[in-house]
Amino acid sequence: MLGFVKGLGVTLGQLPKKKVTLEYPDVQPEWPDRFRGVHRFIPDLCIVCNQCARICPTDCITLSGSRDENRKMHIETFDINFEICILCDLCVEVCPTDAILMSDTFELAVESRNHLKLDMQWLVESEEEYEEKYPDRAPKLEAVDVAEKGEG
Ligand code: SF4
Numbered sequence: 001m002l003g004f005v006k007g008l009g010v011t012l013g014q015l016p017k018k019k020v021t022l023e024y025p026d027v028q029p030e031w032p033d034r035f036r037g038v039h040r041f042i043p044d045l046c047i048v049c050n051q052c053a054r055i056c057p058t059d060c061i062t063l064s065g066s067r068d069e070n071r072k073m074h075i076e077t078f079d080i081n082f083e084i085c086i087l088c089d090l091c092v093e094v095c096p097t098d099a100i101l102m103s104d105t106f107e108l109a110v111e112s113r114n115h116l117k118l119d120m121q122w123l124v125e126s127e128e129e130y131e132e133k134y135p136d137r138a139p140k141l142e143a144v145d146v147a148e149k150g151e152g
């Protein structure tokens with residue numbers, strides 16, 4: 001009986017306190033700026049240097065590109081296998097043009113593991129949604145002469 005009263009006391013003591021839980025997913029937490037969610041990818045900034053794929057500890061990035069008639073590199077395919085990505089941020093750290101960044105998107109529940117192999121089209125659509133949500137975080141493409149950087 002004494003235990004019951006003590007437990008009731010603890011419960012009643014919590015009632016006036018501020019709630020720390022949220023009604024997720026209807027209410028989303030405020031994620032910190034440095035939250036590591038799935039990647040943002042901005043193809044116009046990518047110079048196909050392959051550094052992100054080379055540094056990736058789990059080999060989950062595969063990409064390909066080609067040169068145009070002016071010898072400038074253009075990305076053609078960019079795939080990330082989120083089944084094995086550990087969201088370590090190394091690819092973001094190493095990217096010289098900020099073509100790959102981290103977002104606050106993390107809801108990737110799918111029915112098949114194969115659906116976690118996401119391609120450039122998915123990443124671009126995800127980036128569009130991100131920029132709609134955070135217009136002030138859209139890349140300033142005019143500030144970087146990407147084509148010049150890709151010249152080699
Ligand atoms: S976050 Fe880490 S594991 Fe994921 S793609 Fe980038 S380097 Fe690879």
Ligand code: SF4
Pocket residue numbers: 045046047048049050051052053063094095096097098099100
């Ligand atoms: S490191 Fe950046 S610029 Fe280089 S291939 Fe990866 S995303 Fe593109």
